[in-house]
Amino acid sequence: MGQRFIWSDREQPLLLPPDLREWLPDDHLAWFVIDAVEQFDLAAFYSAYRADGHGRPAHDPAVMVALFVYAYSVGVRSSRRVERACAEDVAFRVICANRAPDHSTIARFRARHEAALEGLFGQVLGLCAESGLVSVGVVAVDGTKLKADAAKGQTRSYEQIAREIFAEAARIDAEEDERFGDARGDELPPELADRSSRLARLREAKARLEAEQAEKAERHEQRMQTRQAKELVDGRRMPGPAPVAPSLAVDPQERVNVTDPDSRMMRSAQGWVQGYNAQVAATAEQIIVAAELTTSSPDQGCLQPMVRTITRELDAAGVTEPIGTVLADSGYWDTAQIEAIISREHCTVLVPPDGETRRAAGKTGHKHDRGLTAFLRRVIDSEAGRALYRRRQGIIEPVFGDLKHNRGADRFSRRGHAACRSELRLLAATHNLLKLHRAALAT
Numbered sequence: 001m002g003q004r005f006i007w008s009d010r011e012q013p014l015l016l017p018p019d020l021r022e023w024l025p026d027d028h029l030a031w032f033v034i035d036a037v038e039q040f041d042l043a044a045f046y047s048a049y050r051a052d053g054h055g056r057p058a059h060d061p062a063v064m065v066a067l068f069v070y071a072y073s074v075g076v077r078s079s080r081r082v083e084r085a086c087a088e089d090v091a092f093r094v095i096c097a098n099r100a101p102d103h104s105t106i107a108r109f110r111a112r113h114e115a116a117l118e119g120l121f122g123q124v125l126g127l128c129a130e131s132g133l134v135s136v137g138v139v140a141v142d143g144t145k146l147k148a149d150a151a152k153g154q155t156r157s158y159e160q161i162a163r164e165i166f167a168e169a170a171r172i173d174a175e176e177d178e179r180f181g182d183a184r185g186d187e188l189p190p191e192l193a194d195r196s197s198r199l200a201r202l203r204e205a206k207a208r209l210e211a212e213q214a215e216k217a218e219r220h221e222q223r224m225q226t227r228q229a230k231e232l233v234d235g236r237r238m239p240g241p242a243p244v245a246p247s248l249a250v251d252p253q254e255r256v257n258v259t260d261p262d263s264r265m266m267r268s269a270q271g272w273v274q275g276y277n278a279q280v281a282a283t284a285e286q287i288i289v290a291a292e293l294t295t296s297s298p299d300q301g302c303l304q305p306m307v308r309t310i311t312r313e314l315d316a317a318g319v320t321e322p323i324g325t326v327l328a329d330s331g332y333w334d335t336a337q338i339e340a341i342i343s344r345e346h347c348t349v350l351v352p353p354d355g356e357t358r359r360a361a362g363k364t365g366h367k368h369d370r371g372l373t374a375f376l377r378r379v380i381d382s383e384a385g386r387a388l389y390r391r392r393q394g395i396i397e398p399v400f401g402d403l404k405h406n407r408g409a410d411r412f413s414r415r416g417h418a419a420c421r422s423e424l425r426l427l428a429a430t431h432n433l434l435k436l437h438r439a440a441l442a443t
Contacts, residue, residue, distance in 0.1 A: 023090050030070055030091040032437045037066040040123050044116035059101050064109050070095050073430040075407035079103040118422040121429040126317040128287050128432050137324035138284045140395035141306050143299045147275040147411040148263035155257045262417040266297040278424055281310050282399045287435055289313055291428035293421040303328055304337040307345050323347040327392035335372055350389050353377050403427055
């Protein structure tokens, strides 16, 4: 008897069942995504299309939303990779009903519906709450650095940008003179008239630095007005020197990235990166309840805004349970913010007043500790406090591991703060949807 193999014939006209419903098992993630999208309110997507029946037909927004949710769930974010998967991957073919939108259509949909895609986070959080997956007795907050779609080498100082603008303008003028001679100049080819050219990006970066300097001056003026009003009410000068007014001119050494001017150089565990600081809050079940994006490298100053965001997201999702304890590392320490959270948000906050190295060395007694600092140090150094605080890392780190390692989202695929924030919240929404899917399989 000869060798036996499973019979294969590529000339066979039918390899898969003709019914799409038979292509995937019933418990596949693709079917779960389709069912979830049917529960979403997609009015924000449909309202962007004309209702008079004119024009070229567009892909159904419900199909496109399901395509994006599934793609981000399995770590496929490139529009070209999504296009290829719609032709080669059975699950993607089921999601898009056997139609394959091209990468330009996919990219345009994502840019056009940026705000609506971002809003899916709240709807998925609502589904998690309805399923009983959201408990906020303990919430951990932490930040992680995500790279921007921009190279560190494209960062320039204000002085360098100004010099390059003049040099680039002179180069273009010389090229136009050589190419067009005495022509009017409105016959410019697309490559020179394109607003996304190098010169346009340099000018945008220069304008961004100037706008930021103007904002600093405006904030200083507002602080001075507040200070003067308080002095007038109190009838005396406030102690300490008055804030120094910032210069109206931009510091020549002030730096900005010409590819993504919103991004910043940030210190991470892997060194300096050009990117953003993603702030995430998660429950003990590792459900993300808030996701925001900042351009500030340190986490200090982010705790109170994140607690407010958590409260707002939970209210919108219909979660009435009050926040119990918020856990954060020592980088979030800010006395004023922590006191405000305790008094206004009525929740407990556990943040080490200093680095853990001093406590590890046994130096837990600090004679200068007063008030909140001394109290939190005693709580965290207690047996119950240590046990509670140790939960922080086990809650938040797996969330970052899923986003950055499992799904490869350690770099944004779009540029600009608004676009990257939308992408972060879509990643957070799909993280929660995967949790919901696993819970459904378990039950």
